[in-house]
Amino acid sequence: MNLFRNFKSVTRTCYGRGTFAKLGEILEPHRVPHEGPAPDVERGTFLVFVVDHYFEDKTEFIRRIPAGPDDELVFIDSREEPTTELIDGLRDDILKRRGLPAGIVGIGGGSTMDVAKAGALMFTNEGSSVQYQGLNLIKRPGIYHCGVPTISGTGAEVSMTAVLTGPVKKLGLKCDWTIFDQIVLDPDLIATVPTDQWFYTGMDTYIHSVEAITGTKKNTFAEAYSEKSLEMCREVFLRRERSDPKSDELLMVASYMGGLSLTYSEVGVCHALSYGLGKVLHIHHCIANCIAFDKLEDVYGEYVHEFKTMVKERGVHLPQGLAKEWSEETIDAMAEVAYNLPHMWDHAFGPDWEKVLDRERIKGWYRRM
Numbered sequence: 419m420n421l422f423r424n425f426k427s428v429t430r431t432c433y434g435r436g437t438f439a440k441l442g443e444i445l446e447p448h449r450v451p452h453e454g455p456a457p458d459v460e461r462g463t464f465l466v467f468v469v470d471h472y473f474e475d476k477t478e479f480i481r482r483i484p485a486g487p488d489d490e491l492v493f494i495d496s497r498e499e500p501t502t503e504l505i506d507g508l509r510d511d512i513l514k515r516r517g518l519p520a521g522i523v524g525i526g527g528g529s530t531m532d533v534a535k536a537g538a539l540m541f542t543n544e545g546s547s548v549q550y551q552g553l554n555l556i557k558r559p560g561i562y563h564c565g566v567p568t569i570s571g572t573g574a575e576v577s578m579t580a581v582l583t584g585p586v587k588k589l590g591l592k593c594d595w596t597i598f599d600q601i602v603l604d605p606d607l608i609a610t611v612p613t614d615q616w617f618y619t620g621m622d623t624y625i626h627s628v629e630a631i632t633g634t635k636k637n638t639f640a641e642a643y644s645e646k647s648l649e650m651c652r653e654v655f656l657r658r659e660r661s662d663p664k665s666d667e668l669l670m671v672a673s674y675m676g677g678l679s680l681t682y683s684e685v686g687v688c689h690a691l692s693y694g695l696g697k698v699l700h701i702h703h704c705i706a707n708c709i710a711f712d713k714l715e716d717v718y719g720e721y722v723h724e725f726k727t728m729v730k731e732r733g734v735h736l737p738q739g740l741a742k743e744w745s746e747e748t749i750d751a752m753a754e755v756a757y758n759l760p761h762m763w764d765h766a767f768g769p770d771w772e773k774v775l776d777r778e779r780i781k782g783w784y785r786r787m
């Protein structure tokens with residue numbers, strides 16, 4: 419392993435059923451003006467709560483969010499993955515009307531948590547978020563940020579990236595400051611996720627865990643998290659009823675561990691193909707992964723068989739025959755996006771990956787979908 423990383427972790431983690439009720443108490447000490455470099459506007463003690471739009475009419479849940487009259491409550495439409503435009507607009511509006519918030523809290527899935535992570539950074543970094551898409555481009559630490567997942571699998575609660583779709587790139591704001599200061603993992607919150615979505619997002623952690631340990635960058639650290647996460651996924655998707663209270667607890671921790679398995683490894687073929695589907699056809703990350711993984715038996719063998727068993731067990735709808743509708747130009751464009759992710763191919767096939775992989779092989783995988 420020639421992998422040198424020195425990674426930062428989430429500062430504080432609160433886990434357990436009912437911990438959402440503690441959120442107000444957890445946030446209280448952070449209702450102080452931001453210290454450190456920031457735009458020249460008044461520094462407030464208010465918090466911004468960004469919440470998935472699913473909860474907009476769930477009055478009982480909204481009542482439980484510890485937002486006071488001075489705080490900002492913003493609903494995020496997660497039907498579209500977050501864009502640089504959304505982040506810039508949110509930041510500009512709040513800075514203009516209210517000044518600099520003390521912190522931002524994201525309550526929702528990967529989309530909403532990424533809005534909170536990117537928002538935290540963009541409150542203190544001037545200009546458009548487009549210019550910060552990439553690794554270590556952010557210049558100043560962001561404001562305090564806290565994540566509360568309401569659906570599990572992406573690992574966005576632990577990762578060092580906030581994925582944004584920009585005018586040119588779909589790429590994260592990736593740096594140590596992206597990582598949450600606080601996460602609250604309450605398994606009660608994921609109970610209402612519809613079955614298909616629960617499965618697609620849950621499979622993201624299964625696929626993270628498989629890809630982390632089936633490539634050249636695999637190592638004992640990644641394997642430890644990955645193997646535990648896979649074991650928990652098997653419990654959730656093969657052995658237990660969804661209604662079994664333990665099931666949501668397992669999935670929430672599996673997501674966290676699947677995310678950590680990647681901090682010292684890398685994603686592989688499935689994620690590369692998924693980026694093509696996302697960029698060209700706007701298919702969401704988790705369902706795109708499922709569409710791709712289903713056709714990768716030649717790379718991930720027994721894991722793909724296991725995945726297919728899980729799809730069957732859960733009676734999940736997995737789109738098939740999509741390639742019939744795709745033109746050669748569409749397939750070319752997706753293959754181009756995927757081909758240009760050398761770090762994933764290097765992990766999947768080693769430094770000489772160009773000897774075993776060309777655009778034709780990538781197109782072959784897309785044609786199977």
Ligand code: NAD
Pocket residue numbers: 470471472496497499500526527528529530532568569570571572573574577578579580581607608609610611612615619622703704
């Ligand atoms: P999401 O945030 O896109 O939400 C998916 C759907 O689930 C939405 O319709 C939402 O309304 C619904 N939902 C969420 N919680 C619910 C609940 N408790 N009850 C009922 N419905 C609920 O979901 P996701 O799959 O977690 O996230 C995908 C996003 O995460 C993509 O934008 C992707 O780019 C990003 N992502 C980020 C990372 C990272 O490390 N930052 C990793 C992977 C994916």
Ligand code: ZN
Pocket residue numbers: 572622626689703707
């Ligand atoms: Zn993923």
